[in-house]
Amino acid sequence: MKCPGTDTRFLRVGVHKCPNCGYEVEIFSDEVRVKCPKCKKYVYREELPSCIDWCKYARQCIGEERWKELMDFKKRKKEE
């Protein structure tokens, strides 16, 4: 069983402007960053996928590697 936050049926796409070149990049609700197809820089979501923030199964759900990536991302955001 998958939780709704990462179920592809519930995925939503958000459009984010690349801070580097202004290109509009689509980021799915379960993704934190995507590479800008124009300038190849990473475009980050402003917010983390909500269910990962509060769901206690998030770690198992998205996997250890991705979990770490998200936590690093969160830490970096705080330090900014």
Ligand SMILES: [Zn+2]
């Ligand atoms: Zn760009």
